[in-house]
Each structure stands twice: as structure tokens, then as C-alpha cells.
Amino acid sequence: MGGGNKFQEPVKTSRRRQVRKEKEEDEVNESFKSPNLEAERRRREKLHGRLMALRSHVPIVTNMTKASIVEDAITYIGELQKIVQNLTEKLHEMEETPLEIYEQQTVHTIKPEVEAIDLKVEMKKMGIEENVQFCKIGKRKFWLKITTEKRPGIFTKFMEVMCLLGFEIIDITLATSNGAIIICSSVQILQGLCDGDSVDPEQTKDFLLEVMRSNP
Amino acid sequence: MGGGNKFQEPVKTSRRRQVRKEKEEDEVNESFKSPNLEAERRRREKLHGRLMALRSHVPIVTNMTKASIVEDAITYIGELQKIVQNLTEKLHEMEETPLEIYEQQTVHTIKPEVEAIDLKVEMKKMGIEENVQFCKIGKRKFWLKITTEKRPGIFTKFMEVMCLLGFEIIDITLATSNGAIIICSSVQILQGLCDGDSVDPEQTKDFLLEVMRSNP
DNA sequence: GTATACACGTGATTC
């Protein structure tokens, strides 16, 4: 009545432990064809593969045993959940906007782009339109105002464009509200490059608008 | 030669499937004392328990089968990791955005030390005095204005101090002129830390003045 | 009827 040892061809010789060592002695006969032998083999292999996959997803592994793999996975999930909770709290503290959707429920219903869309919608709801103003206020000085959707890296892009156009920042104001960002700034064309007459305000305004609309 | 059916007392009658239905027929004898029978039972129970615990830690469960439990756990871990990554990125972007102002702006305004001294002299000449104002404008909101010498890293230091004091930036204005820098900002005490009453404006103002005067 | 899933006891294997 022993467990499986009825001899089997070494289908998987690359096992962890060289098991079923080609017994092939007596008692080989009695060939009792069990109806679900193959199915059971597949099931075992499947579970084995899943456990290995689970192990590969967990950074810390104390043991290779099945129970340990599952145990480590539990510990890791607990840590991840705690991290998510902390980060969510921190994020909520940082941004004053409530973002009613972003609750703990989203742990298993992640929607990366939904929030950005919501902000954009909210911005539209508040009557804030994408807009760029650019006008000359001095011999070499210009004044500009940009209103656009608040996206990560938007201010960096703005500064890069200013640098590219050869403008020096004199003063700048930045405010965010309801998913929108407003930048007001006085700039000055860099000395040595050219004088203010070589700047076409209309053209510069269109360029700024185009750049601000494009994604990073 | 069957699998385990050597009869066993129903230690765990509250199983998922009432298995081992008290066979107790013939072939009960042959009492082959297997040395590791009990140990194997414990091992099985252990793994079973771990899998149940794992299942309880995963919110979505498609199937009750062992392979499915592990599979769902893998999926869940993947989602958690993605969430952590997204939140971390967002958090970093949020707390780095103000710093970008300093970094980008200094691209144009960084000057040799000799000139910095000249700028300080010029600032004095223009009648601009080092000054810090700090007052309460709401339950948890404060308004501040800092006028000081324009030095590299001064804005970074300002942001660090704000973070240290537990203030969240609502809006901020930064302007430079004649070797001086002026920072106007509305800030808000972070939720969870304390209420606005625990902030002494006079004391905070002196602290800001002292920090801004000190060299990095 | 087939197909899948599980627990069982056992031999082999590793530490």
C-alpha cells in the first residue's frame, strides 16, 4: 500500500531531488492503470510551478520548502500592504485635494490613468481653460502666463523651453488648483544673444502652447 | 497499493471535503508502521494552514484550489508592487517639484563668488534689508515672506526647513532683484501633526531668520 | 459518463 513507487519513466529528470531512482526491480508488474495518474501528475506539476513563480515574486526567501515559500509570501504581502497604506497616507497629507476615489479599496482595482483624467475633468469643470499669454513689457523684457493641466514634469519642461529660447527668469509665480497649474513669469532675453526685437511674441506664444500640450 | 487509506481516526472532521469516510473494512490490517506517517501528516496540515492563511491575505479569490490560491497571490503581489511603485513615483514628484524651481533657475543665475559679494553690496546699496515675516492667516494656514541675500542653495534650504517644520506649501512666489531674493508663500501645517495653535509665529520667524542667515 | 482536486501513506532523499 505504499505511496507511488510503481515505477515510472523519468519524465522529469531535472528535478530538485533526483527522485524515483529508476527502481525497476521486482514488483514492477501488477500494471494497475490508474485512470487519473496522468492528471494527478499534471496537477502536481502545476502546483509546483505556481509555487516556484510565487517564490520568484517574493524578494526574501528564508527556505525553499513549500510551507516556507507560502509563509514568506504572506509576510511580504503584509509588508506591501503596510507600505501602500503609509504611502497613501503621506500622499493624502501632501495634496490638499481630497481625491475621493483614492481609498484603500483601490488596492486591487488600480487605474493609473483614471486619476489624471479626473483632474483634467475637474479642471474643465472649474472653468479653467488651457491658455498661454505672452507679451512684451520692455526693451528686452517679456511677461507670460501659462494655464494648463497639472502634469508631472510640466514645470521642468517649462524651464527647459525658457532656457532653449534664451530667456532668463526675472521672477516667477506658480500656483496649482483643481488639477490645473498657473505659471506667471517675467523673463528677459539673455544678453549677447539678440535684442528684444528679434522675438515674435505671437510665434513664441504658439510655440509655448504647443510644447505645453505635448506629453513628456 | 492505494494512496493513504489505511484508516485514521477523524482528527479533523471539519475538513473541506469529508474525506476518508471511515473506511474500516477489510484490509485494515497489515499494520505497517510507517516511521514518518505522523510527521507527514503534520507537514500536510502545516502547508494546508499556510495556504489558507495566504488565501485570507488576498482579497480576490477566483478558486479555492491550491494552485488558484497561489496564482491569485502572485497576481495580488504584482498589483501591490505596481501600486507601491506608482505611489512612490508620485510622492517623489510631489516633493521634488518645488526643488526643481531652484535647480532650473540656478542654471541662469549661478555666478562666481566674487560677483556674489558684489551683489550683496548692491543689495545693501539698494536699501534691501534681510527680513522674515511670519503670521497666521487661518486655522492651519500661515503666510510668510523672506527677504535675504541671494545665495546658491538658499531655496533648497528653505524647502528643507519647511519640510522639517511640517509645513505644506500651498503657493509660493520667488523673485530676485539686485542680489536679493524674496520668497512669499502660503503654507499649511500638515494634517496629523498638530493643529495651528501649536505653532508660535514669533518663534518660527526667529528660527527661519537664523536658518536663512547661516551658510549651507 | 469524464475531469478535476484533494488527502492519504509510503519510499526516497537531504541535513
Added chain:
DNA sequence: TGAATCACGTGTATA
């Protein structure tokens, strides 16, 4: 040595 873990084939319950 034992104690722990594994893969195996089977009986049996479930869908």
C-alpha cells in the same frame, strides 16, 4: 541517526 521534506500513485469526493 532521526527528523523533515518531497514526489509518487491511489482512492475518493465533487462538478
